[in-house]
Amino acid sequence: MLKTVTFSVFRYDPEKDKKPYYKDYKVELRRPGMMVLDGLNQIRWEQDGTLAYRRSCREGVCGSDGLNINGVNMLACITHIEDLKDPIVVQPLPSMPVIKDLVVDFTDFYKKYYLVKPYLITKTPPPSDRERLQSPEDRKKLDGLYECILCACCSTSCPSFWADPDYLGPAALLKAWRFIADTRDEGADERLEIINDRDGAWRCHTILNCVEACPKQLNPTEAIAELKKTIIHRKF
Amino acid sequence: MADIKVTVHKHDVVIVGAGGAGLRAALEASRVVNTAVISQVFPTRSHTVAAQGGVAASLSNVEPDDWVWHMFDTIKGSDYLGDQDAIEFMCRMAPEVVIELEHMGMPFSRLQDGKIFQRRFGGHTKDFGKEAICRTCAAADRTGHAMLHTLYEQCVKNQVVFYNEFFALELLMNEDHVVGVLAWDIANGGFHIFHAKATMFATGGYIRVYKTNSNAHINTGDGLSLSLRAGLPVEDLEFVQFHPTGIYGVGNLITEGVRGEGGYLLNKDGERFMKRYAPTVWDLASRDVVSRAMAEEMRQGRGCGPKGDYLLLKLDHIGADIIHERLPGIWELAYVFAHVDCTKEPIPVTPTAHYSMGGIPTNRYSEVVLGGMDKPEEPVKGFYAAGEAACASVHGANRLGSNSLLDIMVFGKVGGQKMAEFAQSLPEHVPLPENPGKKGIEEVKNLLNGTGGEMMGAIWDELKESMELNCGVFRTEETLTTQRTVLKKLCDRFKNVGIADKGLAFNLDLIETLELGHMLDFSKAIVEGALARQESRGAHYRDDYPQRDDEKWHKHTLAYMEEDGSIRLDYKPVRMKPLTVPTFEPKERVY
Numbered sequence: 001m002l003k004t005v006t007f008s009v010f011r012y013d014p015e016k017d018k019k020p021y022y023k024d025y026k027v028e029l030r031r032p033g034m035m036v037l038d039g040l041n042q043i044r045w046e047q048d049g050t051l052a053y054r055r056s057c058r059e060g061v062c063g064s065d066g067l068n069i070n071g072v073n074m075l076a077c078i079t080h081i082e083d084l085k086d087p088i089v090v091q092p093l094p095s096m097p098v099i100k101d102l103v104v105d106f107t108d109f110y111k112k113y114y115l116v117k118p119y120l121i122t123k124t125p126p127p128s129d130r131e132r133l134q135s136p137e138d139r140k141k142l143d144g145l146y147e148c149i150l151c152a153c154c155s156t157s158c159p160s161f162w163a164d165p166d167y168l169g170p171a172a173l174l175k176a177w178r179f180i181a182d183t184r185d186e187g188a189d190e191r192l193e194i195i196n197d198r199d200g201a202w203r204c205h206t207i208l209n210c211v212e213a214c215p216k217q218l219n220p221t222e223a224i225a226e227l228k229k230t231i232i233h234r235k236f
Numbered sequence: 237m238a239d240i241k242v243t244v245h246k247h248d249v250v251i252v253g254a255g256g257a258g259l260r261a262a263l264e265a266s267r268v269v270n271t272a273v274i275s276q277v278f279p280t281r282s283h284t285v286a287a288q289g290g291v292a293a294s295l296s297n298v299e300p301d302d303w304v305w306h307m308f309d310t311i312k313g314s315d316y317l318g319d320q321d322a323i324e325f326m327c328r329m330a331p332e333v334v335i336e337l338e339h340m341g342m343p344f345s346r347l348q349d350g351k352i353f354q355r356r357f358g359g360h361t362k363d364f365g366k367e368a369i370c371r372t373c374a375a376a377d378r379t380g381h382a383m384l385h386t387l388y389e390q391c392v393k394n395q396v397v398f399y400n401e402f403f404a405l406e407l408l409m410n411e412d413h414v415v416g417v418l419a420w421d422i423a424n425g426g427f428h429i430f431h432a433k434a435t436m437f438a439t440g441g442y443i444r445v446y447k448t449n450s451n452a453h454i455n456t457g458d459g460l461s462l463s464l465r466a467g468l469p470v471e472d473l474e475f476v477q478f479h480p481t482g483i484y485g486v487g488n489l490i491t492e493g494v495r496g497e498g499g500y501l502l503n504k505d506g507e508r509f510m511k512r513y514a515p516t517v518w519d520l521a522s523r524d525v526v527s528r529a530m531a532e533e534m535r536q537g538r539g540c541g542p543k544g545d546y547l548l549l550k551l552d553h554i555g556a557d558i559i560h561e562r563l564p565g566i567w568e569l570a571y572v573f574a575h576v577d578c579t580k581e582p583i584p585v586t587p588t589a590h591y592s593m594g595g596i597p598t599n600r601y602s603e604v605v606l607g608g609m610d611k612p613e614e615p616v617k618g619f620y621a622a623g624e625a626a627c628a629s630v631h632g633a634n635r636l637g638s639n640s641l642l643d644i645m646v647f648g649k650v651g652g653q654k655m656a657e658f659a660q661s662l663p664e665h666v667p668l669p670e671n672p673g674k675k676g677i678e679e680v681k682n683l684l685n686g687t688g689g690e691m692m693g694a695i696w697d698e699l700k701e702s703m704e705l706n707c708g709v710f711r712t713e714e715t716l717t718t719q720r721t722v723l724k725k726l727c728d729r730f731k732n733v734g735i736a737d738k739g740l741a742f743n744l745d746l747i748e749t750l751e752l753g754h755m756l757d758f759s760k761a762i763v764e765g766a767l768a769r770q771e772s773r774g775a776h777y778r779d780d781y782p783q784r785d786d787e788k789w790h791k792h793t794l795a796y797m798e799e800d801g802s803i804r805l806d807y808k809p810v811r812m813k814p815l816t817v818p819t820f821e822p823k824e825r826v827y
Binding site: 013014015016031033044045046048049050051052053054055056057058059060061062063064078099100101103105106110114117118119120126129130131132133134135136138139142146147149150179182184185 | 277278280281282283285286334335338339340341343344345346347348349350351352375378381382385386389390392393423452453454485486488565568569572573574575691692693696697735736737739740741742743744745748
């Protein structure tokens, strides 16, 4: 007989349930290396079609399936079942409104991402017939920043983000630094104007949960520290 | 069940799909006309995000290159089934679209002199096949991620209107004019009619129909089935690309860039077998050639492991520094999915379903076209397609690596421009038909109100397993006939499918069941096309007809769906006349 583990899954259907509850399912380990997403799929396809969650690339690059698993935010598609303590408690990302089961409303998260002007801002026109030049050393400054997949694992693990509804949060701030650190960008002033605020970079209290939570091994806290340093250098 | 609300929206241009093609089209069209994008997922979650190796363009940053060489390689790679006007168009435009991406802020990797980094890739050569060339522009091995995020960022900057987590249900036509699309609001439930002057399907490929594949869950070819159901044809669906290096057992992709950077394949004897199959470029032959060579090695008992069902991709000799700098994503994937540290040991790999060469027939302007052997191509008014959902056809029977990111940029951009022009030429919207979206609305209501007993999961399992077995790298009349019967049975069972979730809010059960319906529809077109095509060309390999047969089969397959769900095949000629250079006549393919 195949080994099974128990998935204890957060369930909530706004049309039916007065309040959320947890439902247990047995998941069979049919091959080595099964991920939490494989377990959720097994439940949905074979046991309970009513379970809802987001997923797409199933390899950790699209950022759809950030979940809180055994108390820690991570991507279901690259988290091995065998590495987790049984029973596996699967919950939606904390602090976001639940749409259904494991699906949360990202509106606020995206709004904060839009606020930091997450796009290259230039004033000097680029050369007409070729790329702008950037040295490999300058390009290296973007490593650890551009890889963000907007999964929200970081922001929703941050107590400051939970406590202050206006705090931009680590994901948006990391994104802001990704552009300010880009030698091609000329939008630092307008971005720093927004970030130099009690709900911007200064709300970060270096709790470091974001670093722990990031499934891409990025370091939002460090990016926020760079933002703070840059703000201070500009102001004085 | 209470009546579900139908909301009508009006835009000049509506684009379905927010991957690279859809976003590139939106950037173009939104500059000129009122444009909206409908996407099943938040845009940066589209499958373009998973592309790794790069985007091809003859920038000559590393060594002299020429778009004609790129064009020749693409035509040869297509096994001469690609349309040469569209291929010339794409290869000539490649440097321009790549430079635009850089100007938009895409974080390309850089060469010492500050120019965009370029690497070698399968099938890309200098001087018409002499040796491999550095043509593939890359952002490490996360090029698709860098591209998709950059495009979305530009859309945010330009305030493009998005309807995220909306699922297309029906292509709306009034007589011969496409007038928009009916969609379902996934998060809240509810029908939405998007009334448009011009509509684009940039809905992605159809590879989820194979059990072992490199694709995202959302790649269920919905746009193809919606076209078929609207009475429009799909083209060349039998050409399914199997990528040589999917991770054994799970299918996650290991980019061809690994071989471009010097990695190579080994059989169980430790032999670099590719030298026997492609004496000039070895492991950098085109994907169909490498995948077939791998399958052949395994058939002859030279596969690795107790079952002999995988081969090894060795790259540790490249050096840990280069791996971490240029292939960091690969290191991560191999570590997470195969428990292998690829700076020390080889990755177990196997050919894996990866890319759809076929799609909705278009010309080089991304206009959806009708045509036949004796019928010149003619656009369907108001309908456009781009990217993997479309068939221009720039990939013919086999796509070259790093030509797909190029395809989506070129035909997204041109399609966006053409749609805007077309929308501007129409003083008014063509009215919606009577009872717009009736079929799509009924399809959803039947599932929500139905009591069918078949579970979608069971049908889907059988579909993807049987497609892999009977319509995979090697095909024969016998396997394809078997698959035709399997599909018939599965379609019958699907008529009685039932969903457990009857709610409106984020009903994944409903969405996946609708997707399964799409997969069943277009699978019939894959199988019928493959069964009829009694030759081997590119990715379509018939064990019982191992030769390419230009006399009988140098033509595109068109598949139509009849009222009863059966497939009718038709054909159209390959467009052999390029725009400015002489035709590349079909030749034997040797790499």
